[in-house]
Amino acid sequence: MSTQTIQVPENDPIEIPCAAYASQSGTPRVEWKFEKGSSIALVYYDGKVTDPYKDRVEYTPTGIRFTLVTRKDTGKYICEVLWSGGSGQLRKSEVDLIVQETDGFPPSTCQCYRDNILMTSNPKINKKFRNSCYAIDTKTGVLMNEPVTSFDMRDYFCEAQNNVGTTEKSEAIHLEARNVISYKDMKVLVDSGNAQIIDVRLPEEVANGRIANSVNIPVAEVEEALKMDPETFKMKYGIDKPRMDDENLIFYCQRGRRAAEATKIAITIGYAKARNYAGSYKEWSEKEGN
Numbered sequence: 001m002s003t004q005t006i007q008v009p010e011n012d013p014i015e016i017p018c019a020a021y022a023s024q025s026g027t028p029r030v031e032w033k034f035e036k037g038s039s040i041a042l043v044y045y046d047g048k049v050t051d052p053y054k055d056r057v058e059y060t061p062t063g064i065r066f067t068l069v070t071r072k073d074t075g076k077y078i079c080e081v082l083w084s085g086g087s088g089q090l091r092k093s094e095v096d097l098i099v100q101e102t103d104g105f106p107p108s109t110c111q112c113y114r115d116n117i118l119m120t121s122n123p124k125i126n127k128k129f130r131n132s133c134y135a136i137d138t139k140t141g142v143l144m145n146e147p148v149t150s151f152d153m154r155d156y157f158c159e160a161q162n163n164v165g166t167t168e169k170s171e172a173i174h175l176e177a178r179n180v181i182s183y184k185d186m187k188v189l190v191d192s193g194n195a196q197i198i199d200v201r202l203p204e205e206v207a208n209g210r211i212a213n214s215v216n217i218p219v220a221e222v223e224e225a226l227k228m229d230p231e232t233f234k235m236k237y238g239i240d241k242p243r244m245d246d247e248n249l250i251f252y253c254q255r256g257r258r259a260a261e262a263t264k265i266a267i268t269i270g271y272a273k274a275r276n277y278a279g280s281y282k283e284w285s286e287k288e289g290n
Contacts, residue, residue, distance in 0.1 A: 010100060031045050190213065244271055
């Protein structure tokens with residue numbers, strides 16, 4: 001999968017390329033998605049630019065062009081191409097877009113709060129945050145919690161100030177971990193055999209160990225797999241395709257990042273109860289002694 005980073009000044013036009021597109025026979029199905037934090041929005045879907053973008057985005061097979069961008073457009077743009085002919089393989093490319101602010105001097109510094117308590121840059125130096133794993137970008141105010149546990153289900157907001165102008169404060173948001181499963185609950189499900197567990201790592205990683213009764217579907221294949229008809233799914237993966245209302249559809253990888261991505265994909269498709277084993281195989285192997 002191709003990945004790249006593009007930086008552009010605010011209010012400038014920009015073309016974001018789709019490296020996944022390659023001219024060949026057949027009619028491609030192309031989708032563009034915008035990912036920022038835990039949210040995913042469709043930019044181009046079902047052959048047209050979606051309503052939130054239609055007035056400032058132009059589509060071509062090889063990319064999308066913004067007539068202008070703002071700092072709110074900073075994030076990851078994902079292009080997915082599925083050809084109807086040939087192998088039918090799903091190809092994906094990603095572009096991390098950074099929109100640089102053109103105003104504000106000196107540059108602002110951001111700090112984040114959880115339940116009105118200032119978050120330290122290193123969670124391990126403060127006992128209030130010791131059970132969390134996060135990173136704060138003090139330039140952009142982006143807070144990344146990975147993996148997310150029930151301990152992180154709190155209220156968050158960030159502030160930006162440059163010691164000259166007025167301090168800017170974001171709206172508070174409440175982080176939910178409804179789609180995250182702990183080791184303790186995962187252990188119960190694995191022992192009971194009452195779960196469909198999908199390992200989204202690469203086959204060579206799985207060869208070094210896996211959770212019992214899991215099936216390997218690399219993260220790049222997850223969307224295509226979950227859109228298959230049940231018969232095709234079973235023929236390819238050897239298990240029944242999960243139902244849309246399945247409460248025990250669990251994704252895991254090595255450390256939780258790819259499993260989180262797979263869970264987002266499943267939820268977007270309609271598997272609303274899909275869950276991410278955030279500790280993933282790293283935690284599992286440590287606790288199980290594998």
